[in-house]
Amino acid sequence: MFFYPKADGTNHRVAGARGRAAMGTERKPEAEKETMEWCVALPKVELHAHLNGSVRNSTLLDLAKQLGDQGLIVFEDFKDVITKNSRSLPECFKLFDLFHILTTDHDTVTRITKEVVGDFAAENVVYLEIRTTPKNNEGKGMTKRSYMNAVIKGLKAVEDVDVVLFDSNLRTDETLSPTPMSDLAGDMKKQKIYVRLLLSIDRRETASAALDTVNLAMEMKDQGVVGIDLSGNPVVGEWETYLPALEHAKELGIPITIHCGEVPNRKEIQAVLDFCPQRLGHVCCLNDEEWKKLKSSMIPVEICLTSNVMTGGTPSLELHHFADLYNAKHPLSLCTDDSGLFSTSLSNEYYLVASTFGLSKAELFRLAQGAVEFVFADDEVKKSLRLMFARAAAGLVM
Numbered sequence: 001m002f003f004y005p006k007a008d009g010t011n012h013r014v015a016g017a018r019g020r021a022a023m024g025t026e027r028k029p030e031a032e033k034e035t036m037e038w039c040v041a042l043p044k045v046e047l048h049a050h051l052n053g054s055v056r057n058s059t060l061l062d063l064a065k066q067l068g069d070q071g072l073i074v075f076e077d078f079k080d081v082i083t084k085n086s087r088s089l090p091e092c093f094k095l096f097d098l099f100h101i102l103t104t105d106h107d108t109v110t111r112i113t114k115e116v117v118g119d120f121a122a123e124n125v126v127y128l129e130i131r132t133t134p135k136n137n138e139g140k141g142m143t144k145r146s147y148m149n150a151v152i153k154g155l156k157a158v159e160d161v162d163v164v165l166f167d168s169n170l171r172t173d174e175t176l177s178p179t180p181m182s183d184l185a186g187d188m189k190k191q192k193i194y195v196r197l198l199l200s201i202d203r204r205e206t207a208s209a210a211l212d213t214v215n216l217a218m219e220m221k222d223q224g225v226v227g228i229d230l231s232g233n234p235v236v237g238e239w240e241t242y243l244p245a246l247e248h249a250k251e252l253g254i255p256i257t258i259h260c261g262e263v264p265n266r267k268e269i270q271a272v273l274d275f276c277p278q279r280l281g282h283v284c285c286l287n288d289e290e291w292k293k294l295k296s297s298m299i300p301v302e303i304c305l306t307s308n309v310m311t312g313g314t315p316s317l318e319l320h321h322f323a324d325l326y327n328a329k330h331p332l333s334l335c336t337d338d339s340g341l342f343s344t345s346l347s348n349e350y351y352l353v354a355s356t357f358g359l360s361k362a363e364l365f366r367l368a369q370g371a372v373e374f375v376f377a378d379d380e381v382k383k384s385l386r387l388m389f390a391r392a393a394a395g396l397v398m
């Protein structure tokens with residue numbers, strides 16, 4: 001995710017984007033409500049979710065209060081921004097400052113991870129790849145490794161959902177259990193969610209820090225780390241700085257996803273497409289030639305509708321490049337990017353596709369099912385997910 005403010009300084013808000021707290025409970029015409037509930041019941045695969053941007057508002061409020069009590073921030077400055085469901089760009093920037101302070105504490109990282117997994121599972125996300133930048137912060141006694149240990153601790157602390165981290169005992173006939181429609185308002189069965197981690201290289205980092213992150217990903221292969229991401233402010237840094245680390249990851253066989261085309265940087269977009277990562281995020285600002293190249297590459301794209309509109313990567317939902325890629329049968333998957341920050345949910349992203357582009361329920365199902373093929377987890381997990389979707393198809397009215 002990156003904010004790309006328009007020259008006129010206008011803010012970007014997504015009309016109709018709904019907060020996860022209000023998910024499925026807002027007053028709206030019956031048909032819309034039914035579609036939203038169906039999107040919640042639909043099993044989903046989330047491939048592009050930043051840990052920090054997915055934090056609950058209630059948690060942010062609580063943690064901001066604690067920082068306020070410690071005199072580290074002025075709580076009142078943040079209170080109103082946190083409690084809003086639709087934020088302007090400057091307000092989002094303000095929250096980023098807060099995230100930065102919060103994630104220098106191990107216990108907070110653990111708490112956030114635990115809650116984020118629980119929130120995705122509650123809306124029937126059955127496979128989740130969380131991405132996060134391992135941080136070094138000497139003053140707080142934090143290393144990239146200890147930061148990731150705090151994340152793993154959070155994954156293991158999830159109570160209401162079975163989090164499947166490792167594959168050792170996985171059988172291919174093992175199925176996940178998305179919530180039946182009839183259970184949405186009542187008893188929630190204990191669900192399973194596969195969770196895998198991507199280590200992000202932040203564009204502000206040095207070549208050597210980027211290399212450390214790749215080596216850490218290799219070290220933590222048996223602990224659920226399945227890939228590398230390149231993200232951060234796209235107007236900061238040079239492609240050449242991260243290239244050695246990304247090439248090293250490629251040599252080690254670690255799958256890679258790259259934030260691409262958040263701004264119209266011709267040289268870098270060409271280089272990224274030539275590099276041929278396993279997946280690409282966003283691809284908002286491509287010119288005709290790059291667009292052609294992307295389509296012929298068939299590199300799967302992580303589509304983040306709400307994020308792209310709010311950050312100005314695309315002028316409106318209606319004009320989003322989802323439609324072009326979808327019609328071209330390009331491999332793609334719907335994702336949230338930063339569900340907390342943008343007050344959305346993966347169910348809401350599916351709802352937006354239905355309401356904006358007119359996809360039928362059967363088409364939404366195939367879109368969700370198709371994302372299984374782009375996960376970075378191993379084939380056994382894929383097999384299990386395929387089976388789960390096949391079984392879910394029989395239970396969902398389409």
Ligand SMILES: [Zn+2]
Pocket residue numbers: 001002048050231259281337
């Ligand atoms: Zn992102």
